[in-house]
Amino acid sequence: MIWLAWxxxxxxxxxxxxxxxxxxxxxxxxxxxxxxxxxxxxDQTYQCGFQYGVFSIENQATAINALLLFLPCLAGIxxxxxxxxxxxxxxTNRLVWTQxxxxxxxxxxxxxVVGLILGAxxxxxxxxxxxxxxxxxxxxxxxxxxxxxxxxxLFAVTGVAPVAYxxxxxxxxxxxxxxxxxxxxxxxxxxxxxxxxxxxMVFSIRPSLASQGFLSTTRSTSVQYVTLPRPQPWILSxxxxxxxxxxxxxxxxxxxxxxxxxxxxSFTGSSYDQCLSTHDVQGGFFDQSATHYWALQWRETAIxxxxxxxxxxxxxxAVRRWRE
Amino acid sequence: MTAALETVGLGRRYRTKWALRDCTxxxxxxxxxxxxxxxxxxxxxxxxxxxxISRPTSGTxxxxxxxxxxxxxxxxxxLGYFDQLRPxxxxxxxxxMLTLGRRLNSTWDNAAAREWLSELNIPMKQKVGHLSLGQQxxxxxxxxxxxxxxxxxxxxxxxxxxxxxxxxxxxxLMGTVAEQGTTxxxxxxxxxxxxxxxxxxxxLSSSQVKITGTIESLLADHRLLxxxxxxxxxxxxxxxxxxxxxxxxxxxxxxxxPSLGPGWQDLQPDLNEIVLAYLARRAPxxxxxxxxxxxSDGGPS
Numbered sequence: 001m002i003w004l005a006w007x008x009x010x011x012x013x014x015x016x017x018x019x020x021x022x023x024x025x026x027x028x029x030x031x032x033x034x035x036x037x038x039x040x041x042x043d044q045t046y047q048c049g050f051q052y053g054v055f056s057i058e059n060q061a062t063a064i065n066a067l068l069l070f071l072p073c074l075a076g077i078x079x080x081x082x083x084x085x086x087x088x089x090x091x092t093n094r095l096v097w098t099q100x101x102x103x104x105x106x107x108x109x110x111x112x113v114v115g116l117i118l119g120a121x122x123x124x125x126x127x128x129x130x131x132x133x134x135x136x137x138x139x140x141x142x143x144x145x146x147x148x149x150x151x152x153x154l155f156a157v158t159g160v161a162p163v164a165y166x167x168x169x170x171x172x173x174x175x176x177x178x179x180x181x182x183x184x185x186x187x188x189x190x191x192x193x194x195x196x197x198x199x200x201m202v203f204s205i206r207p208s209l210a211s212q213g214f215l216s217t218t219r220s221t222s223v224q225y226v227t228l229p230r231p232q233p234w235i236l237s238x239x240x241x242x243x244x245x246x247x248x249x250x251x252x253x254x255x256x257x258x259x260x261x262x263x264x265x266s267f268t269g270s271s272y273d274q275c276l277s278t279h280d281v282q283g284g285f286f287d288q289s290a291t292h293y294w295a296l297q298w299r300e301t302a303i304x305x306x307x308x309x310x311x312x313x314x315x316x317x318a319v320r321r322w323r324e
Numbered sequence: 325m326t327a328a329l330e331t332v333g334l335g336r337r338y339r340t341k342w343a344l345r346d347c348t349x350x351x352x353x354x355x356x357x358x359x360x361x362x363x364x365x366x367x368x369x370x371x372x373x374x375x376x377i378s379r380p381t382s383g384t385x386x387x388x389x390x391x392x393x394x395x396x397x398x399x400x401x402x403l404g405y406f407d408q409l410r411p412x413x414x415x416x417x418x419x420x421m422l423t424l425g426r427r428l429n430s431t432w433d434n435a436a437a438r439e440w441l442s443e444l445n446i447p448m449k450q451k452v453g454h455l456s457l458g459q460q461x462x463x464x465x466x467x468x469x470x471x472x473x474x475x476x477x478x479x480x481x482x483x484x485x486x487x488x489x490x491x492x493x494x495x496x497l498m499g500t501v502a503e504q505g506t507t508x509x510x511x512x513x514x515x516x517x518x519x520x521x522x523x524x525x526x527x528l529s530s531s532q533v534k535i536t537g538t539i540e541s542l543l544a545d546h547r548l549l550x551x552x553x554x555x556x557x558x559x560x561x562x563x564x565x566x567x568x569x570x571x572x573x574x575x576x577x578x579x580x581x582p583s584l585g586p587g588w589q590d591l592q593p594d595l596n597e598i599v600l601a602y603l604a605r606r607a608p609x610x611x612x613x614x615x616x617x618x619x620s621d622g623g624p625s
Contacts, residue, residue, distance in 0.1 A: 003427050093377070098376070098403065100429040
């Protein structure tokens with residue numbers, strides 16, 4: 001059965017591997033180009049940047065990052081959706097299910113062979129991505145945002161999580177294909193489902209996977225500013241909290257409710273600040289520290305892998321009860 | 325004698341339509357049993373139920389005394405299943421299809437498989453998708469036979485083949501089967517294809533079994549009566565069909581009429597006439613036409 005799973009999917013797997021190799025070569029070349037430019041332009045002037053194509057490197061880096069973000073979904077579409085549905089559509093399930101092996105063995109072997117190869121390919125790509133992002137993103141002199149692997153766009157393409165994303169997207173495609181029995185519907189479902197889960201993860205789940213930090217702002221004349229630690233944390237939102245070690249003086253009111261009341265009472269900066277400090281309320285940014293990177297990576301990986309297992313179970317259930 | 329294949333009250337419903345209903349028969353071990361019926365009679369549904377890729381809505385189907393279940397691989401070892409659609413991986417070479425069979429079956433006679441295919445001049449290196457329909461059918465049949473099954477289920481094995489390919493395929497089949505005593509259950513639209521190779525015949529129409537029996541007993545039990553239009557001589561026999569042509573009436577009956585009125589002739593019908601009579605016969609009380617019953621033979625999938 002391992003032979004059949006490999007024979008059936010080897011062409012697309014080779015194509016996918018070729019795509020990843022191309023992407024890897026591009027990343028390595030880009031990292032070298034950037035090394036060269038940044039060695040020459042130590043003064044980090046814009047003119048030098050122009051001359052050595054730093055802007056072009058930056059644009060290409062953004063494009064690569066976008067491609068990397070889409071890769072797990074692509075694996076789900078290309079390998080996941082047709083894994084079962086493609087056989088049902090061509091009636092080849094009737095051929096393989098009437099040989100000598102059970103549907104369960106057929107399905108699990110297929111899933112394992114394709115899933116393990118996809119996982120291995122993604123792992124290799126992540127290694128190249130780490131090298132590349134270390135050379136390009138960490139040292140880009142002109143980039144203001146996107147500093148550090150804790151930022152969502154780099155977080156999703158480095159570490160261990162990308163492997164889990166790929167296996168999840170693959171399992172999602174498999175399960176949808178097995179349940180809907182149409183490759184085309186499974187493709188649409190995979191794109192919509194994977195994107196929805198990824199967005200939900202970034203906006204609702206990942207911010208609370210580790211304890212949040214707080215960077216209180218300080219005021220200088222009329223401008224509020226905050227000093228960001230190095231490496232930069234992931235800024236989640238602007239909000240209020242009670243200063244550490246203080247008891248809320250007004251019972252049930254929350255810090256943000258007090259801040260709102262303070263704002264209603266006075267519009268001038270200094271009296272507003274005074275109002276806040278009499279209530280021991282601080283304004284500032286909630287954040288995830290860059291030191292939480294691995295904790296977040298492993299927790300997110302666990303969530304995605306568990307979801308992939310649940311989807312695998314659902315697909316197996318659909319395969320076992322499918323009747324013509 | 326034990327039954328290689330046995331169904332009891334077997335039925336399969338697709339939403340509201342019964343593709344097969346209350347089907348009870350048995351295929352004796354070592355026999356070659358044919359099933360004949362029009363498109364949509366439920367033949368393919370019956371084969372899929374026996375092969376375990378479909379599950380009955382009612383009743384049971386057993387293979388060598390073992391109930392067929394969706395996920396058991398037990399019955400598969402003794403079964404060679406030829407699907408009506410002849411699904412093969414079109415991107416595989418012929419020899420890769422044999423590798424598939426060898427890898428997925430515990431018993432596999434690779435030498436015999438290669439020999440059959442080379443006798444039929446099917447190139448081992450050719451992609452399956454580039455073969456003719458007849459050659460594809462031969463490859464599919466080879467896959468069924470190389471696992472040395474005790475029961476071959478062949479759903480329309482010769483449909484859409486030219487006469488020569490039909491002949492070749494049936495010959496390959498019957499040659500092997502005779503050597504090994506394999507039980508064969510096969511279907512066709514045409515009784516003329518089944519008659520030369522089968523011991524038993526099952527007539528299926530409108531999702532129901534009309535009659536089963538050995539070909540000899542079917543021939544011995546039925547008479548063709550031709551006589552003047554008027555009262556029909558139906559004492560002691562069951563009328564299967566009655567047809568009026570001009571001033572003559574032609575009856576096909578089951579049983580031997582003891583006496584016939586003046587002007588009546590008693591003839592021996594051929595198998596085709598018997599089958600057509602049963603297919604034209606409507607079930608008592610049935611109010612549907614033969615043409616639009618149930619699902620197509622391809623079946624809803």
